[in-house]
Amino acid sequence: VTLLFLLAAGLTLQAQITVSTVSAQGAESPVNSLVEVGTTAAGERLDTRFRLRNTASASVTLRVLRAAGAAFSMIGNPPLPYVIAPGANVDFRIRFEPHAAGTYSATLTVNERTVVVRGLATAAAPVTPPPFPTLALSVPPTLASARQASLKATLSSPSPIAGTVSLWIEFSGQPDPAIVFLRSGSRTLTVDVKQGDIALPEIPFQTGTTAGIIRFRAAFSTENAQIAATIAPTPVIAESVRAIRSGSTLQVELTGYDNTRSASAVLFRFYHASGLLLPNMPVRADVKESFSRHFDSAALGGLFHLRAIFPVTGDASSIGSVEVETINLQGASASSRAGFPAQ
Amino acid sequence: VSLAAAQQTFQAPILGCTLDEQGRLRPLLGIPANFVVGEPLLEGAAAASCSATHAVVKTPRELLVMDTAGRVLHRMEALEESLLAAFDEQGEPAFAVLDRRVLRWSGGHWGPYDAPLEPALAISSKNGKLLAVVRTDGGVQMRSFAGDGSFAVIASFDGRVNRAAISGDGALLVAAGDSVTVHYPDGRRLEIPTPGEVQSLALIGWSLAEVRLPEQRLAIDLRYPEPALLILPGPEK
Numbered sequence: 001v002t003l004l005f006l007l008a009a010g011l012t013l014q015a016q017i018t019v020s021t022v023s024a025q026g027a028e029s030p031v032n033s034l035v036e037v038g039t040t041a042a043g044e045r046l047d048t049r050f051r052l053r054n055t056a057s058a059s060v061t062l063r064v065l066r067a068a069g070a071a072f073s074m075i076g077n078p079p080l081p082y083v084i085a086p087g088a089n090v091d092f093r094i095r096f097e098p099h100a101a102g103t104y105s106a107t108l109t110v111n112e113r114t115v116v117v118r119g120l121a122t123a124a125a126p127v128t129p130p131p132f133p134t135l136a137l138s139v140p141p142t143l144a145s146a147r148q149a150s151l152k153a154t155l156s157s158p159s160p161i162a163g164t165v166s167l168w169i170e171f172s173g174q175p176d177p178a179i180v181f182l183r184s185g186s187r188t189l190t191v192d193v194k195q196g197d198i199a200l201p202e203i204p205f206q207t208g209t210t211a212g213i214i215r216f217r218a219a220f221s222t223e224n225a226q227i228a229a230t231i232a233p234t235p236v237i238a239e240s241v242r243a244i245r246s247g248s249t250l251q252v253e254l255t256g257y258d259n260t261r262s263a264s265a266v267l268f269r270f271y272h273a274s275g276l277l278l279p280n281m282p283v284r285a286d287v288k289e290s291f292s293r294h295f296d297s298a299a300l301g302g303l304f305h306l307r308a309i310f311p312v313t314g315d316a317s318s319i320g321s322v323e324v325e326t327i328n329l330q331g332a333s334a335s336s337r338a339g340f341p342a343q
Numbered sequence: 344v345s346l347a348a349a350q351q352t353f354q355a356p357i358l359g360c361t362l363d364e365q366g367r368l369r370p371l372l373g374i375p376a377n378f379v380v381g382e383p384l385l386e387g388a389a390a391a392s393c394s395a396t397h398a399v400v401k402t403p404r405e406l407l408v409m410d411t412a413g414r415v416l417h418r419m420e421a422l423e424e425s426l427l428a429a430f431d432e433q434g435e436p437a438f439a440v441l442d443r444r445v446l447r448w449s450g451g452h453w454g455p456y457d458a459p460l461e462p463a464l465a466i467s468s469k470n471g472k473l474l475a476v477v478r479t480d481g482g483v484q485m486r487s488f489a490g491d492g493s494f495a496v497i498a499s500f501d502g503r504v505n506r507a508a509i510s511g512d513g514a515l516l517v518a519a520g521d522s523v524t525v526h527y528p529d530g531r532r533l534e535i536p537t538p539g540e541v542q543s544l545a546l547i548g549w550s551l552a553e554v555r556l557p558e559q560r561l562a563i564d565l566r567y568p569e570p571a572l573l574i575l576p577g578p579e580k
Contacts, residue, residue, distance in 0.1 A: 146377040148573055178377045185380065185576035204574050209377055239356075239374045244433075250346070255356045255374060270346060278344065285349050294353035303373055305356040314344030 016056045017084070019110060022049040022091065034116045035108070037096050042124040045097040047075065048117075052110060053089035060084045062111060069106020071098040072117060133157040133198075135165070135220050137227040143207045143214070145231055145259045145302070146239075148182065150202040151216055153225075159197045164190045165220040167203065173212020173231070174261065176301035181205050193220065207231055209257035209302035233260045236326035238335035243322050245340045250310045254324050254335065257302040261295045262329040264288040268308065271337070273320030282325065283310070317342075357411050359548035360384070360393035361560075361575065368393075368400060370411055371547060375564040376573050384413035390426040393547060394434035401426035401441070406453070408436055419453060429468040432511070434549075437468035445473065447490070458488035465516075465546075467509035476507040476515065483507060485515055500526060506544035508552050510565045516552055518544045523554060523563060525570050535563060535572055 020028040021035060028051060040046040054060045062082040067074045077092040084090055098104055098121030108115040133155035143149055153165060169187040171179050181189040182204040191200050207214065211233035217226045236258045244251040252268060267282035285308065294304055312319065324335040358371045361380065368388045370381035390401040393411070400407040406421035423441035431437045436448035438456065440463055447456035458473050464483065467474040473488040474497065482501040486494045498515070506518040515526040518541035525533045539556035547553040550565040553575065560575040 146374060148376045178373060178379050180576055182574040182576050185578060206377055206576070252349075257374070257377070266351075268349065278346075280345065283346055283349060285351055287351060290351060290353055298353075298355045300355050300372060300379055301377075303356050303377065305354050306351060307354070308349035308351045310346045310349050312344060312346055316344070318344055 016054070017060055017062075017110065017113075018053045018055055019108075019113070019115060020051045020053065022051050031115055033114075034118065037094065037117060037119045039120040039122060040096060040098065042098050042100050042121050044124075045095055046119065047093045047095050049091060049093050050108075051089050051091050052084065054084040054086055057086050059086060062090070064109050064111050065092070067094050067106050067108045067117065069104065069117070071104040071119065071121070072096055072106035130157070130160070132221060132223060133159060135218055135223040135225040137216055137218055137225045139216060139227055139229050141229060143229045143231055145207055145209045145211070145234065146237070146257060147207045148204055149207060150204050151227075152202055153191070153200040153218055155193075155198050155220075157198070159193050159195055159220075161193075161221065162195045163193050163221060165193055165200060165218055166190050167216065167218045169205065170215045170217065171208075171210075171212055172215070173210045174301075175299065176208035176210040177299065178206050178301050178303075179208035179210070179214060209259050209300075210261070211259040231259065233330050235331045235333035236263055236328050237333065238324060238326065241322070241324055241335045241338040243338040243340040245316060245319075248312050248316050250312055250316060250319060250322070250340065252308045252310070252322050252324065252338070254304075254306045254308075254326075256304065256326075256335075258291070258295075258304065258326070258328050259302045260328050260330055261292070261302055263291045263326055265327045266306065266308070267325040267327070268310070269323045269325070270310075270319050271321045271323070273318055275320070278319065357395045358551055359395065359546075360391060360398055360411070361547055361553060362388055362391050364578070368398060368409075371551075371575075375551060375562065375566075375571065378562070378573075378576055380576055384409065384411070389424075392426065392428035392430075392545070394430035394436075395548065396434035397430065397436055399426070399428035399430075399436050399439055406439065406441065406446075408448070417451060417453070427463060427466045429466045429473070429509075430511070431468050431471075437471075438466055438473045440466055440475075445488075447473075456488075456490050457492045458490065458494070459492060460488070464504070464507035465509050467511070467513070467546075469513060474509055474513075476509060476517075478504070483517065485509070498526070506541055508544050508546045510546060510552065511549035512565070512567070514550075514565050514567075516544060516563070516565070518554070523552075525563070525565065527567065531568070533570060535570060537561065537572070 019031045037048045073095045075093040096119040101123045105118040138152045167189045215228040238256040240255045242253040266285045269282045270278045321337045321339045323337045367383035368385040372379040398409040408417040427440040429438045439446045445456045445458045446453040463475040465476040485497040488494045503519045504517045508516045513528045523535045543555040552563045554561040562573045564571040
């Protein structure tokens with residue numbers, strides 16, 4: 001491309017400025033009358049690097065450099081007038097930034113020369129919001145009866161909204177009012193979630209005294225989660241044994257739970273104050289019916305408080321302690337030995 | 344020596360009772376870590392203390408003795424504001440302190456008990472004597488009152504104390520700030536941090552104390568050797 005410039009001295013010289021585009025790798029591509037800058041999506045931007053090089057033996061003054069056209073702008077263009085020494089070059093960029101789909105063009109003017117710059121815009125890519133975080137629950141897969149444990153609830157990413165997580169408990173076993181969230185005292189609970197929260201505060205609950213499966217469910221916005229924990233059946237657990245002496249009678253109080261509600265017999269072993277087992281031990285009580293009636297009427301899960309009164313023939317004060325063994329479908333379990341207070 | 348066959352009775356295990364925010368007295372059923380708060384036994388209670396078998400309740404005008412089924416066994420006029428109560432090992436009422444008036448339960452009635460008591464933080468009963476925790480200049484003292492006006496100092500503890508309680512087994516609990524310290528009778532001392540400042544501390548069972556925080560009700564299972572911090576179900580229905 002050859003351009004004619006009129007020098008200030010009044011002489012007409014033939015000066016040459018070449019117009020090229022420059023790739024990201026630095027390769028120059030000479031430009032004729034049309035430059036295709038390429039395709040971009042509406043709302044995006046596409047920059048093209050241009051280079052003006054003086055290929056003549058005399059300096060050339062750049063007096064006009066502009067790009068006119070919707071969606072096109074110039075970046076890094078030199079201040080005018082700008083003198084390009086022989087063999088030197090100057091770079092600038094043309095930014096193509098369309099706001100809607102279509103074909104766009106602009107006129108690049110370099111002194112007296114014009115070049116058409118053209119770009120194509122496709123429809124804007126649909127804006128897809130980040131996926132809503134998923135909700136996950138965790139709890140040990142097996143839990144013992146009569147415990148306070150915690151459910152953990154976490155989101156896969158910070159919550160984009162403030163809201164509430166609804167939680168509820170379903171229990172597969174027989175009714176047990178102790179299986180509750182401790183904050184609410186019931187089987188439902190709502191927990192506030194702030195924007196940006198990931199982990200909720202631990203959610204304490206009770207496991208109750210009934211074997212079965214506790215299933216926790218949670219809902220947050222469109223997300224749902226669930227997890228289950230098994231309460232395994234066990235022999236009867238004696239929480240406490242109390243031995244009371246009152247004249248010629250002995251009273252034994254056993255507090256505990258049978259998470260299978262299948263207790264059938266209780267065996268009492270009394271010991272002398274010396275520690276020796278009394279003869280004719282144990283004293284057996286078949287309690288299947290009375291246990292069953294108690295569980296039905298008390299409606300407290302597998303909890304019980306058994307009071308047994310033994311009339312004593314002979315010197316009741318010689319009896320020092322008692323041990324209680326309870327039998328249910330899971331087997332036998334013995335209490336620790338409880339001492340009768342000295343009279 | 345021989346034993347005849349047992350007579351057995353079954354019932355729900357009762358730990359004690361608790362007073363809800365509406366002044367309703369509720370039995371606390373179950374075992375530690377498996378609590379069930381029962382239906383209200385009484386409304387309009389100002390203060391209460393319970394064993395597994397009895398409740399001593401202060402209403403605005405009366406002092407009541409109830410069983411844990413909710414039956415009123417005894418009532419007397421009492422216009423004092425505060426109540427502390429202690430029970431014996433069988434769960435029977437033993438002592439009540441109404442402001443500075445000290446009463447002893449005997450034969451189904453309250454009678455005076457000669458114990459020069461400064462405002463007490465907590466009381467208990469041991470071998471028929473009144474145990475009380477009172478403030479001293481540098482901390483608190485546990486004193487045993489014989490009923491004849493005399494007392495003996497059982498133990499002294501230095502340091503700031505806001506609240507106190509004595510378990511049925513004689514463990515002293517003191518609260519200051521965000522912790523409860525348990526002093527066992529054998530000299531062992533254990534500090535239990537709480538997730539908030541202790542607003543009240545009271546015994547709700549033989550070896551179970553209730554700790555109220557601004558937004559939570561906890562229980563300390565005081566059974567030896569390792570006390571456990573538990574959560575009481577709430578809020579009240």
